[in-house]
Amino acid sequence: MRAEPFFGPDFTLLQRQDPEMAQILLDELERASGGLQLIASENFTSPAVMAALGSTLTNKYAEGYPGRRYYGGCEVVDRAERLAIDRARRLFAAEHANVQPHSGASANLAAYAALLQPGDTMLAMALPHGGHLTHGSKVNFSGRWFDVVSYGVRRDTEQIDYDEVRDLALRNQPKVIVCGATAYPRLIDFSAFRGIADEVGAWLLADVAHTIGLMAGGAIPSAVPYADVVTFTTHKALRGPRGGGILCTAELAARVDRAVFPFVQGGPLMHAIAAKAVAFAEAAAPEFAGYTQRVVANAKALCDSLAAEGMRPVSGGTDSHLALIDLRAIEVTGAEAEKRCAAAGITLNRNAIPYDPEPASITSGLRVGTPCVTTQGMGPEQLKEVGTLVAQAIRYPENAAEVQERVSGMVAIHKPYLSEY
Structure with missing residues (x-):
């Protein structure tokens, strides 16, 4: 099996140095390419994304943000992160972008930290109805740290009941309303959620980890014009590396950045950020x-x-x-x-x-x-x-x-x- 397009030309070095691990990689390649992959949250990245992900940028420690690092020698990785930020902002027409979150879950943790205090009330979609663990599941930090009120779907239509969402919001006065799902096949009416959030004075957080790639390509409406904060992952339909990101209004930029670093994370994964930048450029192509x-x-x-x-x-x-x-x-x-x-x-x-x-x-x-x-x-x-x-x-x-x-x-x-x- 020809491994070079998947692992790069240095794969032969890995085969010589660690044949046991090299075989595991080959076995996974055979598994993935030998069957039908229908996992909704997976994709195949481009060789260019993988090249950036496996690059020398993995060696650089870069706590902080471009121009404001806590380590020397960051002038090159600063360029990589600025490029990723600029490309994300253009791609999604966002006022601000943070590309450091390691995953969608860590992006949500940072977004909550920017908007909530422990014990605050948030309204989010129930996990059994298509939501996510970080939307208030009792086994997750979100369900343990916040007072979570859950909404679901109607029994007859199996779609979100926006009247119920509004009633719950009016009754519970949440500080944050979360919209977005991992197993909800229908479009989400972000305009309706925006109206409900405005009526109760709540922040609107759109977790579009699953659909951000479709939004980037214009296949479905974007959440960015409606939400105060948008969290996402880069590894699903967006076809990027495994990782997360946050988009937000200029008003919340400083709060979001402080929540990602130093509150939630330490050093960013600069090789992953470079790979995100490559994916954003690919997603901007016609x-x-x-x-x-x-x-x-x-x-x-x-x-x-x-x-x-x-x-x-x-x-x-x-x-x-x-x-x-x-x-x-x-x-x-x-x-x-x-x-x-x-x-x-x-x-x-x-x-x-x-x-x-x-x-x-x-x-x-x-x-x-x-x-x-x-x-x-x-x-x-x-x-x-x-x-x-x-x-x-x-x-x-x-x-x-x-x-x-x-x-x-x-x-x-x-x-x-x-x-x-």
């Missing part, structure tokens, strides 16, 4: 807009295909890169479906559906996403076939080898990097 539109079109095609196979899409469909699938009609749990798909070379994840009768470790649903397969050059026709293969793998586990053979045929044609780079 081709990226077409990519994000194809991601959404592919998600709709996959959703429709699964529906035709008797697997009900939650909320009746999708407007984004992911779909949430209710498996109760075919009497298979999400955990079992995930296992059966894995045996057939299809990687996806079990996921709770709204009002799920099963525990989170089992679930009644699946979450599927199309960023990876779209990067590989697949289109709606291929995604219809993917839906059929997922259904076959789940319904007929005894035919896993046959399904895997068909999967192998698809990925042999549509390889990572082949079409988009």
